[in-house]
Amino acid sequence: MGKRKKRKRQKGPNKTAPIEVLEKKASDALQARKYRQARDYLKELCKRDREKYLPELIAAHEGLALQMINEGRFSDAKQVVDHLTDLGATGKKGWLEFIVSFKQGDFVKAACAALRLLEEDDNITESGEKLLMYDSLVLPFEALDIAKTPKQFSIIREANQVQAALKLVSEEKYEEAMACLRAVSLSSPFSHWKLFVKGLIAFYKMEEQKAQKAFSKLPDESIPAKAAEPYMLLLGSREGLKKYQKRADVLGLACWVAARKDLESVLPRAEYLWGVGRFRDSYAHVRRNIEGFPSEDQGIIQGLSDFYLNAVFQMKERDADRYIDFLDKMVARGKTDGAEKLMILRTIGLWLEDVGADDPMVLGVWKEFLRWHREVHGENRDLQALVCVHLGDLFSREVIRHPPFFPFSGGATSRRPVVHNERLAQYCYDTCLEIDPTNKQAHFSLLALYEKTGQKSKINKKLDEIIELFPEDKDTLYKAGLRCVDRKAFIKGMKYLEWAAKLDLLDMRVREALIVCCIKAALEYAKRSKVEQYRPLLSKALEYGESDSDDFNLGHAYLYARWATFELLNNNVTDAEQLLDKASELGRHEPRFLYFKFLVGRLYQVPSKYMSSIEKRVKKEFSGRASPEKAIAFADVISYFQRASRTIPKWFKEEQRRVNRYIRKTAKGEFSQAQARVFVEYALQNTDEDLAWSYINKALEQNPDDPYFLFVRFQLEVGSFYGFVDEEELDELKRILSLAQKQRDQELIPRIRKTIEEIEKMGSVRDIFDNHDEELDEEEEDLDEAVDIFVENLLREANKKRPGRQRKKRNSPSGATQLNLFD
Numbered sequence: 001m002g003k004r005k006k007r008k009r010q011k012g013p014n015k016t017a018p019i020e021v022l023e024k025k026a027s028d029a030l031q032a033r034k035y036r037q038a039r040d041y042l043k044e045l046c047k048r049d050r051e052k053y054l055p056e057l058i059a060a061h062e063g064l065a066l067q068m069i070n071e072g073r074f075s076d077a078k079q080v081v082d083h084l085t086d087l088g089a090t091g092k093k094g095w096l097e098f099i100v101s102f103k104q105g106d107f108v109k110a111a112c113a114a115l116r117l118l119e120e121d122d123n124i125t126e127s128g129e130k131l132l133m134y135d136s137l138v139l140p141f142e143a144l145d146i147a148k149t150p151k152q153f154s155i156i157r158e159a160n161q162v163q164a165a166l167k168l169v170s171e172e173k174y175e176e177a178m179a180c181l182r183a184v185s186l187s188s189p190f191s192h193w194k195l196f197v198k199g200l201i202a203f204y205k206m207e208e209q210k211a212q213k214a215f216s217k218l219p220d221e222s223i224p225a226k227a228a229e230p231y232m233l234l235l236g237s238r239e240g241l242k243k244y245q246k247r248a249d250v251l252g253l254a255c256w257v258a259a260r261k262d263l264e265s266v267l268p269r270a271e272y273l274w275g276v277g278r279f280r281d282s283y284a285h286v287r288r289n290i291e292g293f294p295s296e297d298q299g300i301i302q303g304l305s306d307f308y309l310n311a312v313f314q315m316k317e318r319d320a321d322r323y324i325d326f327l328d329k330m331v332a333r334g335k336t337d338g339a340e341k342l343m344i345l346r347t348i349g350l351w352l353e354d355v356g357a358d359d360p361m362v363l364g365v366w367k368e369f370l371r372w373h374r375e376v377h378g379e380n381r382d383l384q385a386l387v388c389v390h391l392g393d394l395f396s397r398e399v400i401r402h403p404p405f406f407p408f409s410g411g412a413t414s415r416r417p418v419v420h421n422e423r424l425a426q427y428c429y430d431t432c433l434e435i436d437p438t439n440k441q442a443h444f445s446l447l448a449l450y451e452k453t454g455q456k457s458k459i460n461k462k463l464d465e466i467i468e469l470f471p472e473d474k475d476t477l478y479k480a481g482l483r484c485v486d487r488k489a490f491i492k493g494m495k496y497l498e499w500a501a502k503l504d505l506l507d508m509r510v511r512e513a514l515i516v517c518c519i520k521a522a523l524e525y526a527k528r529s530k531v532e533q534y535r536p537l538l539s540k541a542l543e544y545g546e547s548d549s550d551d552f553n554l555g556h557a558y559l560y561a562r563w564a565t566f567e568l569l570n571n572n573v574t575d576a577e578q579l580l581d582k583a584s585e586l587g588r589h590e591p592r593f594l595y596f597k598f599l600v601g602r603l604y605q606v607p608s609k610y611m612s613s614i615e616k617r618v619k620k621e622f623s624g625r626a627s628p629e630k631a632i633a634f635a636d637v638i639s640y641f642q643r644a645s646r647t648i649p650k651w652f653k654e655e656q657r658r659v660n661r662y663i664r665k666t667a668k669g670e671f672s673q674a675q676a677r678v679f680v681e682y683a684l685q686n687t688d689e690d691l692a693w694s695y696i697n698k699a700l701e702q703n704p705d706d707p708y709f710l711f712v713r714f715q716l717e718v719g720s721f722y723g724f725v726d727e728e729e730l731d732e733l734k735r736i737l738s739l740a741q742k743q744r745d746q747e748l749i750p751r752i753r754k755t756i757e758e759i760e761k762m763g764s765v766r767d768i769f770d771n772h773d774e775e776l777d778e779e780e781e782d783l784d785e786a787v788d789i790f791v792e793n794l795l796r797e798a799n800k801k802r803p804g805r806q807r808k809k810r811n812s813p814s815g816a817t818q819l820n821l822f823d
Contacts, residue, residue: 107139118155134189135223138162158184162193174201192217196224203231211235230254248272260300266290279319280326283308287340296339309347313354324351338376345369353394359421363428366391381435388432389442396425396449419452438469447479459483467496474503478510481517490521494537501544512553515541519553519562523604526566538563547586552596552640557586561597568601568610576610591621592633599641602651622658626665628675634659635682660688667694677708689716707740708748715755725759733759 114133137159161180168177177197184194199214212235218225230253248268255263266289273282286304287293294305312320327344330336336344349365366387373380398417419425426449432442443466450458463480470476477500484493497514504510518541522534542559549555560583567576580597587593598618601611621630638659641652663679671679676699683692692712699709714733718725725733737752 107136108142110136111140115156131189131219131222134159135193138166138190138193139223141166155189158188158190162190162197165193165197169197169200169204172204174205177201192219192222192224196228199228199231203235208235230257234258258300263290263300277319279311279315279323283323283326294340294343296343305343309343312347312351320351324348341372342369342376345372359395359424362394363391363424385432385436385439385442388428388435389439389445392425392428392432392442392445392449395419395421395428396445396452398452419449422449422453425449440470440473443469444475460487472503474500474507474510477503478513481513485513485517485520488520490517490524493517494521494540498540508554511544512551514544515553515559519559522566526569526604529570531570531572534566535563538566550588550592552637552644555586557583557588557593558596560586561593562600562604565597565601565604565606568606569604573610589633591630592637594618594621595634595637596640599637599652599655603641603645603649622662626662626669628666628669628671628679631659631663631666632675632678634662635678639682639685656686660686660691664691664694667691667698671695673699673703673706673709680709680712684712692716705739707736707743707745707752710736710739711748711752711755730756730759 114136117133118130134155137155141163161184165177165180168174168180178201181194181197184190188194195214195217199211199218202208202211202214211231215225215228215232215235218228229247229250233250233254234257248271251268251271252264255261255267266286270282270286273279273285286308290301290304293301294309295301296305312323315323324347328348331341331344331348345365345368349362349369352362352365370384370387373383397420399420400417426446429442429446429449432439433446436442443462447459447462447466450462460483463476463483466473466476467480477496481493481495481497481500484490484496494514494517497510497517500510501507501514518537522537522541525531525534525537538559542556545554545556545559547556550557552558560579564576564579564583567573567579583593583597594614594617598611598614601614622634638656642648642656645652663682666679676695679695680692680699683689683695693716696709696713696716699706700713703709711733714729714736718729733752733756737749737756740748740752
């Protein structure tokens with residue numbers, strides 16, 4: 001065994017040292033809060049001049065006593081306090097006696113000491129000390145005897161009232177508790193206790209905001225503020241969580257407040273482990289020490305379970321992989337059963353979906369989940385159907401299949417999306433319908449799958465099946481009506497759409513579809529001169545339209561204009577004029593309405609003899625000085641017919657050019673930023689970049705920080721090559737986003753965000769390609785070296801076989817290794 005080292009005993013003050021040296025050492029020790037050393041030096045100095053150095057010696061004793069109290073050495077501190085009596089000290093002696101009793105938990109003795117000190121008010125200089133003494137009068141939870149200290153009558157009475165109020169709160173007599181504190185005023189030394197009681201009552205009455213407000217006003221150094229900490233933690237405010245989440249003592253007290261004392265020894269440690277990134281250890285600690293964890297039953301254990309089994313979705317990739325692997329191994333090794341295995345399988349299944357795992361793997365996990373759920377809880381066909389539909393929706397989602405060498409083929413690809421896995425999606429929906437043939441969600445999801453894949457016959461068949469199963473479902477009737485319109489089965493489509501419209505008259509989408517169906521059917525009859533058939537259809541369209549609407553389909557003005565056109569097709573001039581008069585009365589924007597009548601007449605092929613007068617009026621509107629209001633009206637009308645017409649006749653293209661010329665002429669005059677925005681959108685829809693630039697440049701001259709025009713300029717300059725956007729350009733786009741957010745442009749903000757996401761995604765892909773290129777360069781260098789060595793070895797073998805040449809033994813392990821790799 002090694003020898004024990006002798007500890008050097010600390011030498012006391014040198015009795016022969018000069019006074020200046022002792023003074024310096026005592027002063028340094030006091031400043032460093034080395035009160036014991038300071039006391040020893042000052043004792044020696046007191047022997048030489050007691051009157052001069054006694055105050056400093058008393059200060060050293062007081063500091064030493066407080067230090068011992070804070071360290072929990074109460075008996076030693078009491079001895080030091082007793083020694084202060086021998087020194088004849090007054091001042092802090094009473095305070096130190098009070099604080100020793102308070103820290104030891106002897107609140108009755110501490111309250112008596114506090115009352116004595118409060119009578120000697122001159123000795124109390126710090127507000128914190130005074131506040132603590134007032135608080136100590138409440139903590140004994142025994143009514144103080146007023147007769148013993150009549151001078152402190154009001155203080156003792158208020159302290160007793162606070163105690164009574166706290167007792168009433170514990171008995172859930174909240175109104176009586178508040179009544180008990182009415183006499184406690186805002187200037188009272190117990191006013192913060194009144195706030196605390198208010199906060200408690202609000203907390204237990206589930207008035208969270210009121211409780212937070214009361215607790216947050218408590219003085220930081222007071223006892224009620226410390227008592228409110230677990231309540232603030234449970235109230236769940238961000239400030240509370242941030243402030244107390246690393247305080248194990250507060251977490252433990254919060255468990256008491258939540259009536260779960262059993263968690264006091266578990267949650268603080270679990271929180272610490274989680275906070276330092278030991279997620280698996282934290283889960284294992286809770287699982288090991290809390291019976292019934294994880295659980296699906298309501299309560300705090302369920303809250304813990306949800307946290308631990310959903311936290312993986314907020315973790316970094318590496319931590320999430322390890323956490324899932326940890327959970328998966330517990331299941332694989334048979335360490336889980338019951339609710340825990342079900343909850344873990346659910347988490348793993350959702351996580352695999354989130355990371356884009358192989359479809360068979362995802363399907364396998366969910367099958368295992370359903371199998372185990374059947375064993376634990378018995379058959380649950382609703383849950384099985386729900387999971388099947390969920391998986392069907394997952395596999396039927398539409399994705400973009402990127403071309404080879406993406407993103408260098410162009411970032412903003414226009415390729416049509418395709419269904420991710422049609423076969424598995426069909427399998428899941430069919431399985432669901434086997435379990436529950438009337439599952440509405442499965443039927444609609446399967447219908448959506450057919451629509452995505454363009455299977456028209458299956459769409460029609462499925463619609464008929466859905467209508468038979470759900471005859472009162474508006475969405476089903478609406479989709480069935482649209483399909484009939486596409487097949488030109490207008491009468492059947494009208495039946496479905498009118499049925500749907502009657503189920504919900506406020507759904508403008510359904511009403512518009514019904515009106516369009518009526519117009520298309522009426523046009524077919526008008527072309528065949530079946531007047532008695534098309535007039536009732538147009539009357540029905542007016543019934544579901546709106547008299548004061550400017551919509552081209554819903555507005556009565558535009559419906560009357562169409563009807564007049566149908567009458568002209570059949571040479572019913574008088575009827576047509578009457579209808580046009582009605583339309584003109586309702587049409588509020590003359591250029592817009594006039595141009596609509598002209599285009600609809602030409603598209604429906606009204607004889608030219610009826611179109612000549614209106615054509616002259618249209619030419620007049622397009623001539624003369626251009627105005628932005630007219631330009632917007634013309635752009636609105638021409639854009640509507642572009643969207644509504646599947647086939648565009650040749651003359652219509654000339655109309656487009658006429659509108660474009662007028663809008664270009666408008667750019668030379670004055671216009672607002674909002675008007676410029678309309679023209680730019682129109683130009684981009686018609687792929688006329690020159691027209692768009694004419695407005696972008698002028699709009700940015702008026703306002704250089706307009707986010708819309710900055711964003712459109714960025715898009716036009718970058719084009720589709722998002723993969724080549726540099727950091728400077730990306731920073732500029734982020735600046736544009738901040739400008740849009742300041743203006744609260746809710747239409748523009750998501751467009752900019754989506755572009756930023758695409759560019760950042762392209763950047764990460766580009767980095768992968770760059771790293772891959774570096775790896776290829778390294779591999780190419782290794783390959784070149786291997787080829788050189790291989791050729792060198794071949795030449796060497798050939799030289800060895802030449803006659804008269806001496807053979808030399810040469811080892812080349814690296815060359816052999818390279819040759820094998822090359823082979």
